[in-house]
Amino acid sequence: MPSSGPDAARAVSRAPTVRDVADAAGVSPMTVSRVLRGGPNVRPEKVRSVLDAVAALGYRRNENARSIRPGQRTGLLGVIITNVTNPYYAQLQLGVEEVVAREGVRLLVGNSGEDIERERALVGDFIGRQVDGLIVVPAGGETGHLQAARSIGIPLVLASRRLEGMDADAVLVDDRGGALEGTALLISEGHERIGYLGTAASTFTGARRLEGFLGAHERARLAVDPVLVRTGQSDPEEARRAMRALLELERPPTAVFSANNRNTLGALRALSEAGERSRQLRIVGFDDFELSGMLPFRLAIVDHDARELGRIAAGMIVDRLRGADLPPRAVELPARLKR
Amino acid sequence: MPSSGPDAARAVSRAPTVRDVADAAGVSPMTVSRVLRGGPNVRPEKVRSVLDAVAALGYRRNENARSIRPGQRTGLLGVIITNVTNPYYAQLQLGVEEVVAREGVRLLVGNSGEDIERERALVGDFIGRQVDGLIVVPAGGETGHLQAARSIGIPLVLASRRLEGMDADAVLVDDRGGALEGTALLISEGHERIGYLGTAASTFTGARRLEGFLGAHERARLAVDPVLVRTGQSDPEEARRAMRALLELERPPTAVFSANNRNTLGALRALSEAGERSRQLRIVGFDDFELSGMLPFRLAIVDHDARELGRIAAGMIVDRLRGADLPPRAVELPARLKR
DNA sequence: TTGTACGCGTTATCAG
DNA sequence: CTGATAACGCGTACAA
Numbered sequence: 001m002p003s004s005g006p007d008a009a010r011a012v013s014r015a016p017t018v019r020d021v022a023d024a025a026g027v028s029p030m031t032v033s034r035v036l037r038g039g040p041n042v043r044p045e046k047v048r049s050v051l052d053a054v055a056a057l058g059y060r061r062n063e064n065a066r067s068i069r070p071g072q073r074t075g076l077l078g079v080i081i082t083n084v085t086n087p088y089y090a091q092l093q094l095g096v097e098e099v100v101a102r103e104g105v106r107l108l109v110g111n112s113g114e115d116i117e118r119e120r121a122l123v124g125d126f127i128g129r130q131v132d133g134l135i136v137v138p139a140g141g142e143t144g145h146l147q148a149a150r151s152i153g154i155p156l157v158l159a160s161r162r163l164e165g166m167d168a169d170a171v172l173v174d175d176r177g178g179a180l181e182g183t184a185l186l187i188s189e190g191h192e193r194i195g196y197l198g199t200a201a202s203t204f205t206g207a208r209r210l211e212g213f214l215g216a217h218e219r220a221r222l223a224v225d226p227v228l229v230r231t232g233q234s235d236p237e238e239a240r241r242a243m244r245a246l247l248e249l250e251r252p253p254t255a256v257f258s259a260n261n262r263n264t265l266g267a268l269r270a271l272s273e274a275g276e277r278s279r280q281l282r283i284v285g286f287d288d289f290e291l292s293g294m295l296p297f298r299l300a301i302v303d304h305d306a307r308e309l310g311r312i313a314a315g316m317i318v319d320r321l322r323g324a325d326l327p328p329r330a331v332e333l334p335a336r337l338k339r
Numbered sequence: 340m341p342s343s344g345p346d347a348a349r350a351v352s353r354a355p356t357v358r359d360v361a362d363a364a365g366v367s368p369m370t371v372s373r374v375l376r377g378g379p380n381v382r383p384e385k386v387r388s389v390l391d392a393v394a395a396l397g398y399r400r401n402e403n404a405r406s407i408r409p410g411q412r413t414g415l416l417g418v419i420i421t422n423v424t425n426p427y428y429a430q431l432q433l434g435v436e437e438v439v440a441r442e443g444v445r446l447l448v449g450n451s452g453e454d455i456e457r458e459r460a461l462v463g464d465f466i467g468r469q470v471d472g473l474i475v476v477p478a479g480g481e482t483g484h485l486q487a488a489r490s491i492g493i494p495l496v497l498a499s500r501r502l503e504g505m506d507a508d509a510v511l512v513d514d515r516g517g518a519l520e521g522t523a524l525l526i527s528e529g530h531e532r533i534g535y536l537g538t539a540a541s542t543f544t545g546a547r548r549l550e551g552f553l554g555a556h557e558r559a560r561l562a563v564d565p566v567l568v569r570t571g572q573s574d575p576e577e578a579r580r581a582m583r584a585l586l587e588l589e590r591p592p593t594a595v596f597s598a599n600n601r602n603t604l605g606a607l608r609a610l611s612e613a614g615e616r617s618r619q620l621r622i623v624g625f626d627d628f629e630l631s632g633m634l635p636f637r638l639a640i641v642d643h644d645a646r647e648l649g650r651i652a653a654g655m656i657v658d659r660l661r662g663a664d665l666p667p668r669a670v671e672l673p674a675r676l677k678r
Numbered sequence: 679t680t681g682t683a684c685g686c687g688t689t690a691t692c693a694g
Numbered sequence: 695c696t697g698a699t700a701a702c703g704c705g706t707a708c709a710a
């Protein structure tokens with residue numbers, strides 16, 4: 001038995017090409033191509049034999065080869081988030097996929113871990129892979145790598161955060177409004193010494209949420225004791241320590257506003273450790289999380305819809321691809337107290 | 340001023356190619372290619388001018404064009420999970436990326452939503468995009484689309500679940516052992532009527548975890564009341580209703596084993612609604628979640644490391660790509676009671 | 679209705 | 695050390 005027959009070759013596992021299909025169907029590669037892209041003017045019997053051959057060989061069109069011709073899209077969308085493990089960004093990713101998957105667009109996903117170098121590498125790589133668009137939660141203030149994407153005409157949407165000096169499309173959350181509403185609730189409840197836990201004020205959301213916190217005080221003509229304002233915590237452990245420090249103050253806060261879910265998590269851990277009395281401390285946290293309503297704390301949440309944010313970002317990319325030549329748009333989604 | 344000068348052309352946004360770089364650097368495309376892939380035998384001064392041109396034009400190698408040559412890899416890894424929004428799978432995704440990102444491999448991620456049709460579409464699409472490997476959490480019992488991948492030599496790793504009739508590499512969790520240990524804890528505490536909440540027994544993990552539950556009873560020579568065993572709940576809402584049904588039984592369970600985090604979530608919601616006394620019901624749940632330790636329930640958790648699972652799956656792919664021609668391997672990660 | 683020729687961007691081969 | 699040439703898989707333009 002010869003070991004080089006067609007069956008043997010097929011078993012040895014090389015992906016079949018148009019030519020293989022054409023040979024098997026007894027037509028030219030062009031006819032195969034025509035059949036597959038639904039082209040007209042092909043005799044039904046040939047259509048049949050091509051489709052049979054495709055099925056028999058398990059042929060799949062090579063999307064990469066396809067996309068190197070100019071004007072062709074790859075159907076790839078680059079999504080760069082900071083950490084999928086944060087439910088907020090998982091929702092974002094899912095929302096994006098939800099919208100574009102219908103049209104056969106697939107997601108190239110990368111986690112930057114808030115590291116601008118990793119973000120730069122991902123953006124560069126994604127451009128090299130000819131993504132049709134980019135949705136980025138920018139980790140830092142640098143814009144060079146993102147400008148590069150735009151300069152070769154790749155639609156870009158900034159998600160959650162905006163960047164100084166980049167007027168790209170953006171989908172944001174009403175950070176200031178949410179923080180203001182959450183803080184106002186605490187003030188309306190009579191609290192006068194309110195702690196603040198959040199990320200560094202140098203970050204986009206950090207600055208905006210702190211602004212809301214301060215704005216609520218200002219509006220109520222209530223002074224803010226600087227010692228109660230703790231910024232720079234980016235993970236639950238740091239937040240836990242910051243919360244503990246607040247509790248150990250000579251005049252501790254009677255309530256705390258936490259500017260994101262990582263900080264809320266750490267704060268709750270600190271309260272748990274500090275015993276039953278601390279557990280009564282009033283807390284308002286930005287960003288929801290599963291089971292937030294079931295915890296044995298006096299906790300209220302400022303919520304927003306990350307999945308919808310993802311959907312809108314994806315929609316903006318789709319619009320650009322359809323050729324919309326509008327000026328950059330920015331959408332701001334509401335952040336509201338959950339009742 | 341002519342509008343067709345090189346500067347104008349560059350601004351109009353077309354991605355530069357090797358030829359553009361070659362022209363700008365005054366060399367041939369081949370030399371550019373050589374410089375970029377770190378090839379030897381290029382005069383230092385030419386290297387310099389090529390690199391300058393690359394920087395000036397913001398040139399990025401077209402990975403897709405690159406990968407159409409035979410034997411070349413795409414550096415793409417397909418990851419198909421059921422839902423990133425489940426922290427378990429988010430961890431998996433992150434673990435995979437962690438391992439392969441170092442080598443410049445990127446993740447093509449798709450959510451099947453437990454829908455076999457969507458999974459099939461994703462697998463087909465990923466193959467068409469010439470992924471170097473596939474990591475799949477299979478949604479159903481069908482194997483055809485996955486066999487197709489293997490038959491053209493694409494390394495495949497099944498994650499969390501195995502499929503009958505497919506001896507592919509697999510990374511699993513010790514579902515049976517974990518469920519057994521969790522249930523045994525309840526039995527050792529003196530419970531004799533233990534409820535069970537889980538996904539359909541026809542699913543891979545559903546069957547294995549139920550097996551552990553039953554096994555623990557058997558080992559303790561304790562009979563299982565079938566009315567206490569509720570399977571088929573795949574989201575928190577269904578689980579909530581199932582839990583409520585258990586509570587409304589004439590002889591309700593004194594403890595419940597919940598076979599995954601969706602079911603645990605629903606169960607806790609039902610307990611919350613049912614008032615203070617129900618809150619005292621003893622629960623052991625499979626799969627951890629944030630804040631599980633802080634809830635006002637008598638809750639214990641059987642935990643396992645999804646991120647590590649992702650890392651191992653990725654490692655298996657890497658091994659295959661390195662040419663390891665071993666028989667299919669299956670790793671089973673421990674699932675242990677958190678103390 | 680079907681097939682041939684060529685080009686997309688990149689790189690291996692081989693000649694210079 | 696450098697460049698011309700061909701080929702990868704596919705699709706468009708054109709010819710038959």
